């Protein structure tokens with residue numbers, strides 16, 4: 059059922075077997091998995107069913123480290139996540155793929171790499187996650203998808219570089235998609251406009267109640283046998299740091315790990331490519347749609363497309379970080395205002411690359427996503443200012459290093475070289491080489507505004523790096539409580555009845571987009587809670 063905290067009398071105490079905090083991808087998946095299990099569940103969600111400016115303002119804060127930006131457009135903290143039913147899935151682009159086996163291994167030379175669980179441990183949960191993110195299945199094999207799409211993956215591959223497939227789900231807004239199931243449920247109650255402000259505790263070893271408040275000033279609390287934080291990679295840390303009943307440093311923070319290792323995906327508009335073979339060979343990069351054959355979402359259509367990445371062997375041998383590259387296909391000349399100075403079309407790109415494009419469709423723009431090495435000093439902290447609920451606002455000190463930047467470039471070069479070696483065509487790397495105002499058009503592949511006229515003018519030490527809007531690793535999963543915050547079951551090392559869901563528990567970011575794994579981990583956590591509580 060869906061209820062509204064604004065109708066509760068102040069001072070109300072509610073109770074359930076499980077209290078989930080946050081109704082985004084992680085919280086809704088948990089609620090759906092627990093539905094009908096015999097456990098009563100209360101989900102506390104800060105927002106309503108649509109965006110409300112006063113609630114969204116609770117996500118505002120200060121960014122005191124690296125600037126968060128999409129290319130050269132700075133973004134505010136409150137623009138990086140959403141506070142209403144469905145959470146940030148109300149904005150997500152729907153790119154899904156699992157992490158690779160290498161992401162779970164310790165890579166010598168990369169700080170705090172590796173997970174305490176293996177890739178195989180997550181395989182059954184990625185399979186089940188496909189039902190919730192609304193994609194065909196957990197088979198990401200190239201042959202499978204070449205067959206399903208009737209399209210070829212790019213013929214680029216060696217020991218260092220390989221094609222892979224994305225399944226694209228759209229529009230999969232968890233709040234909209236699962237709202238009627240949540241409304242109809244008798245054992246799951248989603249309470250809207252319930253802003254959690256404190257995890258109450260006597261001794262720091264267990265949560266006694268979750269304290270929540272509406273923006274109208276109604277205070278109430280919820281007791282439960284098990285509590286789950288599912289408020290996203292930034293707010294999970296913020297709530298723990300703000301819960302100071304037993305310790306000024308926060309709840310479960312005796313080893314000072316909460317909020318540390320904040321990681322983002324580094325997004326780079328990387329340059330252009332001209333394919334040797336003309337448009338037909340590029341069709342797999344644009345992808346196509348397929349129909350889900352069975353299950354909860356049978357008959358729904360979703361997309362799939364191929365892209366390029368570094369192989370696990372290469373990442374292992376070089377102890378380096380992941381880089382993936384999408385080759386965005388489109389007609390560069392279509393819709394291009396011919397007289398506008400600075401616009402680049404087929405002929406300009408051909409001249410730039412010294413390689414004549416056969417047709418406008420054989421020119422692609424290159425967009426990369428890259429992993430960063432973990433840095434304990436990159437962290438979510440609390441500022442002095444408070445929000446309308448009285449909670450201290452977030453102060454985010456995001457850091458990445460010159461080495462990260464060098465690894466991104468190294469990865470891009472490795473991919474570009476592989477394209478040349480394979481006779482695919484030519485790639486010209488111009489990292490950050492497009493203006494932010496071109497993004498929309500870039501995605502449609504219509505026209506591109508070059509940052510500067512020639513690649514030599516790009517400053518390789520300072521090229522713009524954008525964010526993926528993926529907030530990871532702030533409550534890392536570890537065996538050792540001195541290096542992270544939750545154990546392999548996602549239970550807080552130091553708080554017996556508190557679990558964490560979302561990409562804050564990622565031990566290492568990997569380069570794959572996170573939500574498919576967030577959902578897989580939520581399915582796994584639901585199983586675990588059932589085994590502990592039933």
Ligand SMILES: Cc1cc2nc3c(=O)[nH]c(=O)nc-3n(C[C@H](O)[C@H](O)[C@H](O)COP(=O)(O)OP(=O)(O)OC[C@H]3O[C@@H](n4cnc5c(N)ncnc54)[C@H](O)[C@@H]3O)c2cc1C
Nearest residue numbers: 080082083084104141145146151152153254560571572573
């Ligand atoms: C523009 C954009 C594009 C993206 N594209 C992709 C993509 O293609 N692929 C991908 O994998 N990921 C993508 N993402 C990231 C994806 O949206 C997130 O990984 C995902 O939504 C995180 O799920 P979550 O449940 O952990 O957090 P969220 O979805 O953010 O949900 C958290 C919920 O907790 C609630 N909450 C917060 N604080 C409190 C509180 N104090 N009390 C009560 N409730 C609270 C919020 O209101 C929210 O509903 C994208 C994000 C953006 C912004």
